[in-house]
Amino acid sequence: MSLLEVENLHIAYKEIEAVKGVSFFVSEGELVSIIGANGAGKTTILNAIMGLVPSQKGSIKYKGKDITNLPPHERAHMGIRIVPEKARLFPQLTVWENLMTGIYGIKKQISLEERLKWIYGLFPILKERETQPAVTLSGGEQQQVAIARALISDPDLVLVDEISMGLMPLLVDKVFEVLKELNEQHGKTILLVEQNALASLKISTRAYVLETGEITFSGTAEEVINDPRIHEAYLGG
Amino acid sequence: MKVVKVLLSVLVVLALFAGTALAGETIKIGVLAPLTGFAAADGESVLNSVNIAVDKINASGGVLGKKVELVVYDDRADAKEAVSLAHKLIGQDRVVAVVGGSYSMPTRAVATFFQEAQIPFVAAYAVHPDITKAGDFCFRNGFLAEVEGKAAAKVATDMLGAKRIAVLYSDIDFGRTLSKGFKEYIDTKTTGVEIVYSKAYPFKEKDYKPYLSEIKELNPDLIMVNGYYFQTGPILKQAREMGIESIILGEEGADSPKLVELAGPSAAEGFIIVTNLNRDDERPVVQEFIKEYEGRYGIAPDMVGASAYDALTIIVDAIQRAGSTDGKAIRDAIASTKDFDGLTGVIKGFNEIGEVVKPVQVQIIKFGKYRYFGVVDDPDIINP
């Protein structure tokens, strides 16, 4: 059974129909990419899965349960977490406090110490920055906090939005490595939305190509990389 | 539920109105009082007192063979509302005279209009000097602030023998003119008396400690405090808490049973005021009123209510003497009032501007109640 099943999803923002009947699924343990140029509607889809934007039509099923109309915090309690576009940390909270928001309400159910050790192992810089307000961090550091904030609750599904945007190439590599490790070694299911197609395809199991709100093509990462249509999706053929 | 209640009360009130309109043949006297808003407590006192007065008058057969009917309106102590209501009283209710039971600002604003309509108007306790200057149809039953200031100065120096005096007054028309009268008397009529401190506080002040701290350093014999009971009460409380031991003298604004509650019984004890109501006055009019008031409303009356009571009875007395409800006739009769047996003392009459001439009462708080302390009736003080 798929962990996440999206069917015929329609989303409109103030007259702009951003997503026009998209269907896809993510199975447990997969790393799935949705790629496409900016404005294609990728971020909107992720936000809809998290519940941050309402959808007009279609359904979202998670672990077999229809979550289309649940508020975001209930979806979060069911084990979905998001790494939002541009990190969107709480700017006045410290790094530590930002991390703690990730386990709000479930602090007692986990062994925090172990989790922190793991997180700090992934991103050692965060330990140094623990007491700094998020707003003082660099873009790359903010992205790391955003990933850590999503992971600290040990979610079943991680939604990752445009993580490479505005990052130095070196950091992009590093971040993708972490995602790959999470997926392969820790078995995390990840739904990745990326503009940087090649980098994300390299770590993905499967991918969907999104063009102006519609899925134009899908397949395994390999298939997608080798298909000329991807070039078209980005550079207009 | 609430809506239903409100609607019902509208209907009841409207029915009452219709009823009274049919009854006709009454003598209508207008009353303006602040029944809501920040001055609502005074408005209530006015309303209570004039109701006692009108019941008493009607019980004894009314005036000129007719019952007296009060038309009471709530002006919220707001000048604009008072002006519309004045016109309502003049144009719709066609009252023969009006009791001004409100504060200075609205009373000052309406006086002009009653003057123009030639309707006699007696301000109960408002102190603005311009009220009576509006014209010969406007009278005042309360003391002019200056009169009271002078009387207070006489009490402070003659009766209490103070030499070093601090003055703390409310920064409104009342406070300013009262303290002016006070200082004038000290400057011209006394020797060896010094005003060591004089400051005004804003009307909405709640914390008097900054002023009292300074006064405490100066350690005067007496502190003259001006203000309403909700100002002087806290001043007393805070002064005593801070360890100030000077005598504290106040005026009619403090004349309310609420003062003791706000100051606390121990701080209030020994506080002296100049006012126009003497609770220990033996005359039956006073004792009956106090008894009736406490019986009906469960609290002690104050000077505001007593002044309104007098304003109304002066008008009724004048109608009786004039034998007519003609505005001009009533005006003349009020102007010629002489030795009227009022609640607030024997009223000697009104001077040519329309200011009342009557003795100033001095009261002291003993065991939490205002008691007789003395009286000031020097003609050069009480005749402005």
Place this chain on the structure above:
Amino acid sequence: MDLFIEQLMNGLAIGAIYALITSGLSLIYGILRILHVAHAGIYTIGAYVGLGVYSMTGNLLFAILASMAVCSILGILVERIVYSPLLKFPPYVPLIASIALLLGIEEVMRLIAGPQIHGFPVSLPLATIRVGNISLSSALVMVYIVSIVIFFVLWIITSKTDLGLAMRAVSQDMSIASAMGINSRQIVSLTFAIGSSIAAIAGILVGIYFNQVYPTMGAVPAYKTLALIVVGGLGSVPGAILASLLLGIAETLLIGYANIPFPRDALAFVAMILVLMIRPEGLLGNIKKKI
């Protein structure tokens, strides 16, 4: 010197009282960006409920708790019934609604408890402290103790508990906070409850300190606190407290040492306009102005 110290202590107490009212308002502004003028109405109700329960039971602690409970519930109701549906409108719409609410509360209190000023006679288990020529009344001491305790508790709640973390997160980014599993609606309600309970305590404290409880007691704080939250930095609770304390001291010293009867309310607004010109984000503000 004694005089100066005494003035300073008085000013600090007045400032602490302002701070109690303002801190709740600032919390609420921070989370909903609403100018909650009716906060002063909640404060008035707090004073009345406190007085009522105290005169029935004679137990001040019980009175405070009852008043906090009543005000919390009212605060939540106000948010749910009045503000929540108006959030999507221009800010003046909830503001006028709030002003109408304040007027309504004043009227209801007048109808229930009468227009008179009520004293709040409490015999405190505290002595007047006298040091040399300086005396600090028991009420003054009580203001210090209570406000220090409240600010401490508030500090603990906002910076040491999960609830406080959630409150701060929601105030900075409501939708991401909910994506982290925080129930934003609940947090908003809790914020109103906390802010309103502090207002209840402030009401009782003011009632005792000035020995006055009356229907329109909220009229002046309603607007002066707006100036204070701007001076402190919109949405910053420590800023609001700091601004309140400074204003309390400034007012007291100005009255004590300048021979003009300067209205306190205007002083707060003069300070506000100066702050807006020099440091628009407020003393400790961090919410960026929308330009």
Place this chain on the structure above:
Amino acid sequence: MDSYIITIGIFIAINSIVVSGLNIIVGYAGQISLGHAAFFGIGAYTAAILATKAGLSFWLSLPVVIVITGTIGLLMGLPSLRVREDFLAITTIGINFIVEAFFMYVPFFGGALGIGGIPRIEFFGTPLHGFAFLVLCLVFLVIALFISWWFTKAWCGLACFTLRDDEVAASTIGVSPVKFKLLAFVIGTAMAGIGGALYAHYMRFISASDFGFPVSVMMLSMLVVGGMGTVWGPILGAAILGILPEVFRPLIDYRMLLYATLLLLVIRLQPGGILGDNGFVKSRLKAFSRGGKNEK
């Protein structure tokens, strides 16, 4: 006609003039102001002082009143160039408190005693009162309405509308925000000044508390209830909120409560005002939700 009805009529007419001025600032140019009573007061005090101290007639002092209130309005409009929305709302509240304090504590303005003895307005030697004064107020109201209406038809009005809807977009079609916001403030406050002058000459006694913050709130409420940004909204609002308290008068105790409840209900159920165009409300909705706090 009954002098009571005339008085109510006069107050409604004066309020309509003043609220029309507020409408130009808030309804047309989109700049929130909660301090309009300050300008009403500046107009009233200027007229009162010119009449009592300089002996100027109403007609001679009127241009001075307009110039003075307009100029101060211009200065007070400056903050609107720097601060927005909540900040502007609080700043204008502050201006109201400061102006009121000025009247109250500067002896030149009569201090706490206010200014009395303001003469009646004379028209070719005949003092106007009662009905004649109402007619005068109505004449000024017609002028105010004409200005208000002309504003919707003139380029400057159109410029203000574009500023109200979207300041950046307005700039891109050549509208200078500084120029037109200040223009709206000057005209709006000058209209308040005229209302103030009429008020002073009608009341013949004014004091600082007549122009306090609650009066500003009342004016904004009239505008919101009547319908912001419409020519007739201010009159409807002034009439409703002027007549209602009088109608409720028999209720005495419950009067203000009912008034507050009604105001709350209107705001809650009809946030765009009674005359408010649904399209306008809807569009404001969009305009504001776009800048909403949950984004970015």
Place this chain on the structure above:
Amino acid sequence: MKNNSLLRLENVSKQFGGLHAVEDVSFSLNKKEILGLIGPNGAGKTTCFNMISGALKPTTGKIFFKGIRIDGLPIHKIASMGIGRTFQIVRPFYSLTALENIQAALGIEKYQSKFQFWQKWDNQNIKKMALEILEKVGLADFAHYKAGLLPLGNLRRLEIARALALKPELLLLDESFSGLRQEEINKLSELILQIKESGVGILLIEHNMRVAMGLSDRMVVLDHGKLIASGPPEKIKNDPHVIEAYLGKGEKKYVAS
């Protein structure tokens, strides 16, 4: 050539704090030319736009319009010189009708004068002119609808119409195609070509590459604030720097062209 250019950016940079949003960018645009300004998210396109239209002042560098330096001038001044623009997220005047939106823009000269803004705008002449412009963009049927009620496609046209009402010599189009359906895209492309033919220079930000390539005479590509390529669309399409900027760093063999 340089002197003929309508718009010219000379070594323009913009810094926000430590971030170089635009770094040393130079390009020019001629009359009757469509210049496509493209680049991935965060490349600095909109910052460039905002500097040309006056919303931002460059940190260093100069911007010339018809040979006159315009950087740092207020937005309304730049507009009155003949530069019209649209917005990525549409910003029509919601409370006005479509017609009034255009009429408002026709007042551009009146707004600059000292007293002419007192004149009546609601006259037949202006209405006629506005209707003509609406007709041109195909919105005549919607003239009396409130802008707030129009669907996005029409709002995009309305914004272009509003910019045209300024009688601009330079038109800045910021992602005017985003959110549109294919048939709308086709219609709008036609309109833009018509506008170009009438002698207007057009600077186009567009992320729909198919559209951008189809319309532009020349293109300029930004990445991380820097100009990485410029030239005709055909050349851009195959430029390895551009491909890398868009698709990410990868072995080129994956990117079949």
